[in-house]
Amino acid sequence: MKYFIPAWYDDQRWWQDTTVPYYQLQNKTEFDDMISLMGMHLENDLDYQLIVLNHAPNLRTFLHRYDLYETKYSSVFDEIQGFSHHAPQAINYHHLKWPDDVEFVYTPYLLKCVTSEQTYTNIYFSQEGYSIWFEEFERDQLQRRYIFDDRGYLS
Structure with missing residues (x-):
């Protein structure tokens, strides 16, 4: 081997x-x-x-x-x-918990999820179309970045 x-x-x-x-x-x-x-x-x-x-x-x-x-x-x-081996699986961002009045703004580079006048989340995608990270902003300041792998696991 x-x-x-x-x-x-x-x-x-x-x-x-x-x-x-x-x-x-x-x-x-x-x-x-x-x-x-x-x-x-x-x-x-x-x-x-x-x-x-x-x-x-x-x-x-x-x-x-x-x-x-x-x-x-x-x-x-x-x-x-503690992750196990799984086939790649895309995350369906529509299945995540969003406020009822969320607005999805599709751009050529990312998906912007506007949750209020002060907050929004940017979703970035890989070459294959998988979500690679979500960035949450409050008052245009980055608060959190959630990194996902191609199996849908949150790192």
Whole structure:
């Protein structure tokens, strides 16, 4: 069995997630030799496992993008948070508890959920259309950011 430990993270903040909304450019390339090596192992039915040390809430959709969805993986952050392996599942923001008078404002870059004259929530989406984070604002000041992974788990 081969174990792959990728360096898919920022050099300065190795623990931090590198996910960005679909309209922002990644600050580093996604494809590397690790993806190629795992692809060769998968094609040749060789046993391997991916060990992810950083927070990677988009891991499953990332693997799917490179035809590596069947990869067995262990994630340190999944262990810390007590998450189990599940298929990606989009969050339906309509099913969340919103005030009755919430107004959903659709823009090309995000979804703005206006909850009052002073408060609103911005919902950002990944390249695949999954919610990646919600940012709550009061009086135009960021109060909270909720980070979701591609399985719908709140991190």
